[in-house]
Amino acid sequence: MFASYSFIVLAWGLLLAPVADAAELGALGPLAGVRRIDLKETRAPLPEVHIGPGLTTTVLFDSPIRLDEVVLEGRERFQRLGMSEDHLVLVPSSTFVHGEQLRLEVRFRDDAAPERAAFMLVVDAARVERQVEIYRQPRTAESYRVEVEELKKGIARLRQEVGRLHQTNAPTGGSDSLPATIARVLEVEATPLTFGRQDSSVPASVSEVNVVRLSGRWLALSMILKGERGSGAWTAVEVVLRDARGQAVKALPPWQQGPVRPGTSPQVVIMMEDEAALPSGRYTLELWDEGRGQHVTLEGLEVH
Secondary structure: OOOOOOOOHHHHHHHHHOOOOHHHHHOOOOOEEEEEEEEEOOOOOOOOOOOOOOOEEEEEEOEEEEEEHEEEEOOHHHOOOOOOOOOOEEEOOOOOOOOOEEEEEEEEOOOOOEEEEEEEEEHHHOOOOOOEEOOOOOOHHHHHHHHHHHHHHHHHHHHHHHHHHHHHOOOOOOOOOHHHHHHHHHEEEEEEEEOOOOEHHHHOEEEEEEEEEEEEEEEEEEEEEEEEOOOOEEEOOOOEEEEEOEOOOEEEOOEEEOOOOOOOOHHHEEEOOOOOOOEEHHHHEEEEEOOOOOOEEEEEEOOO
């Protein structure tokens, strides 16, 4: 389903690695780029989409919608409203006030699930989302990679602004732009995990494990394998993850930064198929190479 998982490695690096060159990224401003929403069978509360008076927000769908069944609160107050089978163009008028909320609901043309999708439009000129993509079907790895790159640029802009403030003691160019960027960046959460016994037939050991998530988007495990002894190279190509009851947790094939060799510490990233796949509890994690010749096993992986 996914061709590459380097996008999660980028996400993990966002929280720890310095940004080499932020000078060309421009001044901090309202959130830009693309927002992506994966639909669930049930979802509460409704996903929020930020709109602003006089500013265009385009909502794209990966499945055709029924134009005659689009429900939009306050439709008559929009300066412009464009609709087609695969997108909506929303331009709110100046009659909307900050914090106002409007329900948007669409119905898809076919009979597949989910049949409908609903969103809450929130008027907030400082956090306008100019393009929102609604995914009813599984997303590609490329769409995740682009999203993480956008977050990386947001952190770069934030660091650039903070650096400027330290040098000049001057206020930001816009009082709302800095909090808006911080709010988006802080959606990325990383939590270190503890684990018990290691069992490895590979000349390596696990030095750390973290769970990394972007709320409402994806969830992954990030771990470091430290090459310690022996010779040759080893790469994980299969993962088996089980909860305390022995039930398998659906995960995508692991992505590895490079082969494990003596003196190296490559990163391994394991993407969950379901964002809610790791509730609190204890897990056993196994990594296998091709042909299941050698493995790395962690027992008592504790998720809080």
